[in-house]
Ligand SMILES: Nc1ncnc2c1ncn2[C@@H]1O[C@H](COP(=O)(O)OP(=O)(O)OP(=O)(O)O)[C@@H](O)[C@H]1O
């Protein structure tokens with residue numbers, strides 16, 4: 001498991017103008033078919049450093065799973081250059097397999113008819129994991145993911161959350177350098193989600209495992225990833241800190257004002273607008289990049305103010321706004337991050 | 338070879354997976370036994386009419402019936418083995434999971450199928466055969482070497498059967514209707530393996546062709562070895578025929594596999 005000679009840690013995963021075009025045949029009439037192309041991934045470039053934990057988000061059909069499939073080597077890019085740990089995934093899929101762990105939330109790597117532990121025994125042989133390391137890794141997963149009761153249960157009898165934990169453990173027995181997670185918390189309850197997140201955080205902190213995480217649950221990203229990449233229509237729309245999304249996403253903060261009595265909507269000119277009125281309480285939206293202080297001063301001066309608070313923009317709302325605008329808000333990122 | 342242990346483990350798990358389906362096994366044994374009776378009486382009528390048909394006497398013909406009933410699940414003459422599962426995995430995109438593993442796809446599925454075959458030999462082989470021997474006069478070999486030769490022929494038959502079904506399953510990468518291909522291959526298997534009638538009795542060109550097709554390696558050849566029709570050079574020729582088909586079909590499977598995985602389109606998100 002030696003590192004390939006020429007991989008720099010800061011570009012452990014490296015994509016340069018990667019594309020994936022699917023040929024799709026569509027029926028257009030009786031026996032008539034029309035061929036057209038779907039650009040699932042359209043010239044994406046980014047780097048991920050060793051030990052980083054990066055969120056990869058975007059609306060349905062954005063191209064996230066397609067990217068991950070190319071990163072595992074099971075799909076060949078239609079264009080561009082792709083390297084993971086110095087390896088070209090689709091050319092050396094088997095060699096890469098030793099270095100990566102993969103969890104596709106909607107699929108399972110486990111054998112349906114067999115007890116969970118039997119799947120792990122097969123992994124043990126398949127990845128040629130030294131016995132001591134296999135035991136240590138398995139014990140660790142059993143403890144942290146709370147699986148001791150599950151080992152003898154046939155996989156088809158596991159609940160979704162139990163199976164997902166089983167799958168995550170299966171992806172880590174061979175100590176991969178990189179872990180791809182495609183919607184690992186899909187369908188899990190709050191407790192299971194918390195458990196999985198805690199486990200991933202520890203894995204990343206202690207082992208330095210590089211993690212690329214796809215999810216529709218932004219809490220996953222908020223709790224785990226300092227860096228996030230947003231993809232839409234196969235193009236990378238944002239790559240940077242999660243907090244930075246607020247600025248580019250035209251997000252707004254909200255000033256919640258409690259007045260003495262019911263009044264017509266507060267008028268502060270173009271700097272803020274009332275988005276909601278409920279009795280004596282009013283909600284004012286203003287750009288997240290502006291200071292709240294002048295607004296507060298003006299409200300306090302002109303209106304009978306009882307109480308007020310400022311709400312930070314909700315990341316969900318920011319992203320929703322971004323998806324809805326179809327990326328018009330953002331310029332696609334240039335090649336490097 | 339370190340991977341040898343992996344594929345041994347895969348074979349064991351294939352065995353264990355099928356061992357969990359007890360009701361299906363019992364139902365299979367029951368069906369085979371019933372079919373054995375139907376075919377046995379048909380054959381008796383046939384061989385009364387035409388003694389020595391296909392070069393078999395009546396005892397041999399009856400042995401053939403019960404042997405095939407005990408053996409056809411092992412060599413998956415009627416399909417319904419790994420190909421159904423593999424087609425399903427290709428159709429749903431679960432094949433993605435198999436592809437990013439550091440294991441060879443074909444060897445992996447072969448190992449699992451060998452495990453299945455061993456289970457079916459033990460779980461579904463003996464009962465119909467014992468029933469037949471109890472109620473009819475069968476020509477069961479007394480020489481243990483014949484039994485050994487027979488088992489080798491069965492093993493080769495299993496590999497040929499796998500190689501055919503693997504090719505059929507891979508077609509699902511291109512045809513979205515892999516199930517149709519599997520059904521056609523199962524039909525061909527039922528007819529050309531000799532499950533319904535020994536291929537020896539087929540006349541003329543049809544017989545020549547049927548005996549040259551790979552399916553004859555599944556039941557007809559192991560049965561002929563069992564019945565003592567193939568000994569000495571004849572036995573070696575039988576093995577050579579089975580081995581040649583096994584090698585050719587496995588090689589074709591590898592070729593198709595690499596084409597499929599190179600330009601594969603893995604379905605689903
Ligand atoms: N096998 C395929 N054949 C044709 N088009 C495909 C195929 N797989 C994906 N696509 C198309 O590529 C685009 C990206 O799909 P992808 O599965 O990568 O999206 P995603 O970002 O993972 O979405 P989701 O959040 O819904 O999982 C979609 O428009 C999809 O229809």
Ligand SMILES: [Mg+2]
Pocket residue numbers: 064065066182606
């Ligand atoms: Mg997806």
